[in-house]
Amino acid sequence: GENVEQHPSTLSVQEGDSAVIKCTYSDSASNYFPWYKQELGKRPQLIIDIRSNVGEKKDQRIAVTLNKTAKHFSLHITETQPEDSAVYFCAASIGTGGGNKLTFGTGTQLKVEL
Amino acid sequence: SQTIHQWPATLVQPVGSPLSLECTVEGTSNPNLYWYRQAAGRGLQLLFYSVGIGQISSEVPQNLSASRPQDRQFILSSKKLLLSDSGFYLCAWSRASSTFGSGTRLTVV
Numbered sequence: 001g002e003n004v005e006q007h008p009s010t011l012s013v014q015e016g017d018s019a020v021i022k023c024t025y026s027d028s029a030s031n032y033f034p035w036y037k038q039e040l041g042k043r044p045q046l047i048i049d050i051r052s053n054v055g056e057k058k059d060q061r062i063a064v065t066l067n068k069t070a071k072h073f074s075l076h077i078t079e080t081q082p083e084d085s086a087v088y089f090c091a092a093s094i095g096t097g098g099g100n101k102l103t104f105g106t107g108t109q110l111k112v113e114l
Numbered sequence: 115s116q117t118i119h120q121w122p123a124t125l126v127q128p129v130g131s132p133l134s135l136e137c138t139v140e141g142t143s144n145p146n147l148y149w150y151r152q153a154a155g156r157g158l159q160l161l162f163y164s165v166g167i168g169q170i171s172s173e174v175p176q177n178l179s180a181s182r183p184q185d186r187q188f189i190l191s192s193k194k195l196l197l198s199d200s201g202f203y204l205c206a207w208s209r210a211s212s213t214f215g216s217g218t219r220l221t222v223v
Contacts, residue, residue, distance in 0.1 A: 006157075034211055034212070041219075042216075042217075043204060043214040043215065043216050043217050044158070044204070044214050045214075046211050046212070046213070049211055089157060089158065100146075100208050100211070100212060101146075101148070101160065101163055102148075102158075102160065102212055103160070104157045104158045104159075105157060106156065106157040107156070107157050
């Protein structure tokens with residue numbers, strides 16, 4: 001089955017700096033890659049996703065890049081703010097018309113320091 | 115719009131007791147439904163998924179079972195809880211992307 005590895009496990013940045021989280025996946029058939037943000041004690045919330053027919057996607061301060069050949073994808077957060085502090089999870093799946101069975105990375109604890 | 119409801123929010127149960135967690139989805143028909151478990155400080159592990167009424171797929175062998183008696187209802191159960199069943203249980207539904215319920219924090223004592 002699919003295996004997703006995520007690095008780093010913790011990341012500390014100064015407010016205003018950029019943060020990058022990287023993931024690799026094993027199944028070349030995976031074609032859907034979402035990123036979730038989870039604040040302490042709360043549910044994961046989808047922040048951005050990308051499909052395998054796209055190499056990059058951007059939404060304001062958040063961007064995701066995908067390298068299908070190398071089977072890795074990354075989350076980029078620019079101009080970080082304290083409210084960006086949370087755990088971020090990458091995931092991969094073979095998407096079908098009925099939905100996606102996600103395999104998650106182990107998470108990155110991002111801390112944005114003032 | 116679609117909403118997903120999950121209850122209870124927290125639960126403390128003794129070892130050996132039964133478990134029933136319920137999840138319902140509104141505003142969509144025939145959704146794919148999922149149960150995930152998140153251990154403290156860890157990632158999310160897929161436990162079960164369902165593509166329709168009565169159709170359950172188990173991802174990992176465990177002390178739990180799932181049922182889907184109605185299109186929009188997904189239930190996670192156990193006959194006898196173990197200490198290792200403690201965790202944060204999340205229900206999710208998906209079409210294009212997955213949306214999670216608010217979760218149940220289960221502590222087995």
